[in-house]
Amino acid sequence: MVDCDVIIVGGGPVGLFLAAELGQRGISVEVFDAKPGTSTHPAANANSARTMEHFRRIGISAAIRSLGLPRDYAPDVAYFTSITGHELARLHQPASQDAVEWAKAHSFTWATPEPPHRCSQLYVEPVLLEAARSHTRCRVHFSTRVVDISQSDDRVTATVEFEATAERAAETRTVTARYLIGCDGPRSFVRKSLGIRYEGVAGEKREFMGGQMDAVYFYAPDLYRVSPHAPAWQYWTFSPKQRALIIAVDGHGHFIMNVQMRDDERPDDDSVRQRIAEAIGTDIPFELKSSSTWTAGFTLVAEQFQAGRVFLAGDAAHLFTPTGGLGYNTGIDDAANLAWKLEAMIKGHAGQALGASYEAERRPAALRNTAFARGFADSIGHLRVPREVYESGPAGNSARAAFGDYLMFHATSEFVIPGVHLGTRYESSPLLEAEAGPASPDPANLYVPCARPGHRAPHAWLADGRSLYDRFGSGFTLLCTGAGGFSDEQQLALQRAGAALPQLAVVHVGEAAVAELYQARFVLIRPDQHVAWRGDVLNRGFETVALRAVGHLPTDIGTISAPVRPLVA
Structure with missing residues (x-):
């Protein structure tokens, strides 16, 4: 027992x-x-x-x-000399109340029913x-x-x-x-x-995000009062003395600040006050909630x-x-x-x-x-700040504009990453047979929908406004993109596959956009929304696909026969 x-x-x-x-x-x-x-x-x-x-x-x-930031609070990523000083660059992002509609409008790259949430x-x-x-x-x-x-x-x-x-x-x-x-x-x-x-790289050193970090959770609602800039979700500051990352936790004055410590440095109340003041650009009252240390560079x-x-x-x-x-x-x-x-x-x-x-x-x-x-850590952590960024007058303005151009490039590279979020694929999995031909590209900043076995099942918004994902079952799903019912041979294949894959849901979606997206009449989708198989024919071979999808070795599948039982579609 x-x-x-x-x-x-x-x-x-x-x-x-x-x-x-x-x-x-x-x-x-x-x-x-x-x-x-x-x-x-x-x-x-x-x-x-x-x-x-x-x-x-x-x-x-x-x-x-x-939860998190207020629904109308834009979770921008912004870069400053200090929060009360010069704003160098800002990546605008939609507030949570607008995020889903924004993703629908940008479905050519954010092909998801659930855009990121801060x-x-x-x-x-x-x-x-x-x-x-x-x-x-x-x-x-x-x-x-x-x-x-x-x-x-x-x-x-x-x-x-x-x-x-x-x-x-x-x-x-x-x-x-x-x-x-x-x-x-x-x-x-x-x-x-x-x-x-x-295995891998441990303790990699950088100017930032590479060494011992001090993380301070504090309450300072006056930050919004003293800042001349629009609120942000992430405030990256580059002062002559330190680099810091301050993240808004609730949009009402709670923040977490990360500062990289020098080798001989130990955090204490006075150093915390100085760090917060340096990042903000002025000394304001705050309440220290908690702190911790961690190591970047892994x-x-x-x-x-x-x-x-x-x-x-x-x-x-x-x-x-x-x-x-x-x-x-x-x-x-x-x-x-x-x-x-x-x-x-x-x-x-x-x-x-x-x-x-x-x-x-x-x-x-x-x-x-x-x-x-x-790569993202290298892009920001090894960045050197030109001295002219801190100067006044035309030379300083020019230097800040040029530095801001790079920061904007970096922000887009690190935070606009639908390819990273949605592009994970398992083409070499033992649970499937890989399709011939090249896989879709896997860049960080572009997601290319692909219904090859191993890839995340591509998402689509249906004509009735629902997400295709909401049609999938909690177990395996057979997505049928063509018209018509099943022949006797197909019904037998489904019954055998249904015995190998309990709770197999059969879902018919006859919309042309879905058929075009999946490029097959039948698609077997796993419970984690990755494609197990796609094809245009359901026959005895589909039982082999089903058995392999749940881990039966190819050498054993020929000796396994799932019992035929009625399939509830």
């Missing part, structure tokens, strides 16, 4: 999202986190379009989009916690620490220390499960217990994402310098990839290759995204 299906170590956003999706899929989950509750110090501040699509799948994207992890985690706890088979425990892990052929055992709280006494428990997922951050106890190392990916029945996700599997906001979002994508596979393995539908496909698909994605983040 096991106590639950899945143990999740780490109750940050990745662990909570995974728990919420597993709970929705009827999987029993126990989550353990050492913190006393959800985060109280802002960390991740940007939800990518892909993350918002995943939130939409589990029914929380609208709640998330209502909202701190501070607000996202409670929504994820509520979503997880809404499922009776999902339990989240804070003030708990996993101190030992062991595994056998059929289970994982975790030793968990429960701290004393107002609701319980201190105790140590042993918890067993079918699988265990390490979502416990860059210092992951789970990863270290497995003897898995990070481009690291774990050498393995799995060992037996234990998997790694989020920062436990990859560590980013946070330019581009890719670390947290890559972790959410990890969890989305893993959730449906865990369900299939636990419910007995999976072949032996399904578990290993997680690493085969997600490790290349982590290498891709860490490389993008490193």
Whole structure:
């Protein structure tokens, strides 16, 4: 007997999202986190379009989009000598109340029902916690620490220390499960217990975003009063003494400031006051809420994402310098990839290759995204500021205009990245047969919709105003873009595939735009909205496609025959 299906170590956003999706899929989950509750110090501040699509799948994207900055607050990225000094460049972005309509108007590049949303992890985690706890088979425990892990052929055992709280006494428990997922951050106890190392670049030095960083969370509503410029979401400041990044958390005076410390520097109250004053350009009253230190300059990916029945996700599997906001979002994508596979393995539908496909698909994605983040960090972190930027008169004006031109180029390169958000693909996955011909390009700043197997299923707005994604089922979906019903042969193929893929939803969309987008009469779409297969014929070979999509090895498929049963479309 096991106590639950899945143990999740780490109750940050990745662990909570995974728990919420597993709970929705009827999987029993126990989550353990050492913190006393959800985060109280802002960390991740940007939800990518892909993350918002995943939130939409589990029914929380609208709640998330209502949080963070006020609905009419434009989340601009702006660059200054100081916040009360010269504005050098500004990337304008739509306020949350306008974001979806803006994305529809820009669907030639932001082909998504869920454009990016600027909202701190501070607000996202409670929504994820509520979503997880809404499922009776999902339990989240804070003030708990996993101190030992062991595994056998059929289970994982975790030793968990429960701290004393107002609701319980201190105790140590042993918890067993079918699988265990390490979502416990860059210092992951789970990863270290497995003897898995990070690979890549550690401690890369730059003028900014490359070294020891001091992150200060403070309340200073007077910042808006003293600034002569329009509000922004990110304020990057380049003064003669320091570079700083200040991020608006709620649009009402709460900010998080990141400053890179010198090697011999240690933060204290006086230095914090000086740093805030230097970045703003004047001394204003503020309330210090919390602070932390962290290190920028990492481009690291774990050498393995799995060992037996234990998997790694989020920062436990990859560590980013946070330019581009890719670390947290890559972790959410990890969890989305893993959730449906865990369900299939636990419910007995999976072949032996399904578990290993997680690493085969997600490790290349982590290498891709860490490389993008490193490039963004180099672009801003190695930038040298001309002395003339601080001069008055025509020479200073000219220097600021030229410097601003580069900053505008950089801002577009780092923050207008639909290709990064939407372009992840699994063309080399063992779960599919790659199509002949070249894949679509994968630049950061352009997303090219592509329905080749392995790619994210292209999005379309339907004639009735709905998103195509809202037509997909929670399991596999067969999207039918042609007219007419099914022949006897096709119906038999569907029945056999439906036995291999429980909860297969058959969706007919007869709009020409969708047929043109997918370039096939039939498209099999996975639960994580990636294409598994497309073609114009449904026959006995479709059963092979279905079996492979859930991890049955090509060499074994010929000996497996799924029982025929009625298919509910």
